[in-house]
Amino acid sequence: MNWKDMVPAPYDKKAVDAYTRTRIILMNGIENNAVLMSHAIERLHPDPEVKRIMSLLRRIDSQQQETVNWLNPADQSVIETTLGYEQVAVDLTANLAKNEPDPYVKQTLDFALLEDFDHLYRYGCLYDYIEGGDPEMIVQGKTEVKPARPTSIEHRHPDDSMRKHYDRDTAAIKTKLNYHTIVSAEQQTMLFYRSHGSMYPDDIARQLYAEIAEVEEQHVTQYELLGDPAETMLEKMALLELNEAYLYHSCAQTESDPRIKGIWEMFTKMEITHFSECARLLKQHEGRDIRDIMQTDIIEPPVVFESNKDYVNSVIDTQLDLAPYNTEFMRVRDLPDNWASFGYLRVMNAKGVPSEEVVGKAGPDLAERDRAENIRRVKQEMARRVEKSMATVPAR
Template structure:
């Protein structure tokens, strides 16, 4: 049955404040939970963080004190939601274990979005980015085994393969070549707008996570790998945020944010395997429906437009975490040698790309290469998780 958030009423705002007992949620058990439950948690944390940051930015550019107060009201509820969602992650998991889960999100969420994206230019942007996150997962998995003596398959549960993507060392590009062309807000599908906001938010949260957790390791190679991949996540946020039409008004952006939260909470409520977590997604959906209603009312009053002009009349098919192994192998076979030039893509290295590589690396090998050499020296092999029976992807040494 079609679900139109614009026709729904959620929990009244004055009933949404939760006390400490309600906020003190029990975390998931990392050894027994569905890995995709953890992926949904990480995704929604990124979505809520983006909602909060957007609201703060809107408030800083808004001269109307009444609107600023309304933003503050909704932002507090978003902050409570973010605390609940993020606090579902278990404290017993190491930073590296959580990092591998973050990269599983980046791989399977971005691959799913690429498969569902109707616009060819936007689809290519997601296909390009996912091959880089795929390689980040591979590098972190080797670091994980080397310094914590555990295997990434215990985290990803073989739902996501662990093997080389586009080599991480080749992700460092001139910043000029990280900016894509935006969609046209007057012509783009509402689904395309939701996809761009979702992937941007997830990558932004990964960037923030690495910025804050990278220096917490004592091992020099771990600190260096987080620094390298953290810089690439900055490139990815630039890559994805540039897809959003900057001509969207603050009001248009606000209702898109609220609608996207409804879309994702509804999607995860429909697909969640853990009943306790499913109940949280349902509760937050009912809160977000009221946030959307308030944002829509303010858009009508201050922007002079109907939200239905920019939002989908009903929710699209649910965002689904599922294996994307065959799809990713096709991308590896077809697009591994791509890099960017301006707002487009090329298969040959060019002057700006090579200049950036020289400036960054000089005569040194980057951490992403050195972690593989160290793993090989200590364990006599690289760490990979491939689906049995599939044609193997060549190792970096075989390429």
């Protein structure tokens, strides 16, 4: 591509469909992860030809990433973009979970879904406070803006981010692609919050971005641990490129903007070529046929951005009070008193919690939603367990 092709005209933020925005955010993250993975292989793989091919594919992925990211308009504020990021997190995670064949991977997706859903609410409060904006203008009624598992109780000791991984020889191709999708999306969210949260002068805004960025770091850790470490670098790269083609194809199926649909269709063809090249490297250097790894000729269903209100509410009703312990999930009331995250919460929340304080800055309609009985109950239960656990801490 030349420079003019690489930098397309941005969409109109006042006219864009909410799910066009989410598709752009998602594919920017997918391309970013492809570039970062390729850089890692460049540093670690010993073969000069592999390094050369990675450099070529990475340059093309880099140009694609800039094309996608430059579709965002300059007049879209950081917090408006942030609300788009959290709408991605909610409706993407819900779609992946609904179509995930591995029960443990599905449970991990459902668990984090409720946390990202709550982040959307907290940032909605910030939008109201900082810019006087209505988050409904961003989500367009397709995703609810209300609390779920409170961000204030999501802060956990690193031990509690540990997860079991799928088996590369038995896992379905859909599981493997879901893995690459969610890792890419959450990694992008973490990096965006880390790089943009400091741009606000307001203390609550700066603190809220820092708080949620740390939760996103937990999410990246738990999701990346789902992948089988026995997969080789070339195997992972081939699957990553396959996933790019699969997602661009998915985006093209439902895109309402003809101009942007044309970009998705063009990039689908480019990624099919990237995938073929990675499959060739896999065959040449490891003697493995990509068909033996895929174990299918058809990957379905496509990843679709659509309203998931009923699904999200069903997860809220059944999983609001879950917490991770020893790679499994259990009710907060059943956690052992020496759960490492009780102590972590005491330290992190000792001087107040930005995600709670921002609610007090928002208008009455948004603030009232945080007083729902189920939200109040789960906060009280966690507070009770944290206090109870203090009795087990040895005196210093």
